[in-house]
Amino acid sequence: MMASLLGLAVFALVLSGPALAFVPTGGGTSTHFTITENALLQKVRETCEAVAKNNDYEFKPTGNSPEKIVQACLGPTATGDVSGAKFHSALQEIYIQHGLLDRDFVNSAPHHFNSEAFLEGKSLIIEGMAAIKANIRNENFQAARETLGKILHTLQDFYSHSNWVELGYTNPYLSLIRADLPIENMADMNTPTCSDCASGTCPDPILPAILEKQKLTSGYMGIFSNTKPSG
Structure with missing residues (x-):
């Protein structure tokens, strides 16, 4: 039962696009982990509310922990300890693979929207x-x-590794999750996009012409070299 519910939540999160993945709640600095956790738990709550409504009981969690959410989700006859533990374990499967992307694909530009x-x-x-979708x-479900x-890691990196925010956009980019929508106005590898910055802490490194022309560009990752690429 719990695997099916989390599967529905995963499916709903995929279909809803990147919006939830980039609206962290609370103050402070957001990390990959906190953004992912907030998005998943928010989508699980929405899915549980729909399940409860369809089964004629009220979804009223007594707390915000995964265990409390799943206990309320399964209804008044649920034994929350065991189900909560399984739910927590299922969430960990998502978090672990999310984190391993940095280890397994550290130098892969596509996985991080670099270059x-x-x-x-x-x-x-x-x-x-x-x-x-096929696995669901x-x-x-695993x-x-x-x-x-x-x-989710790759999707989040688009917003943090590109100049999407600097271009003034505040909404998610639907072209990332829609095969029928193109990514528009991209800079290419030969287009100068940023100024030289030996210290790595220069303010406003993106060239004014890139912002004026609303060109989409991304950073580069110098794993094996600290030399700035051409452009």
């Missing part, structure tokens, strides 16, 4: 979404959760 790899990064997300249909963790 103008926008089309390749989008392909990873679209392919991941298709895999999640086959009730392979594989769906693990893939979700990976593509």
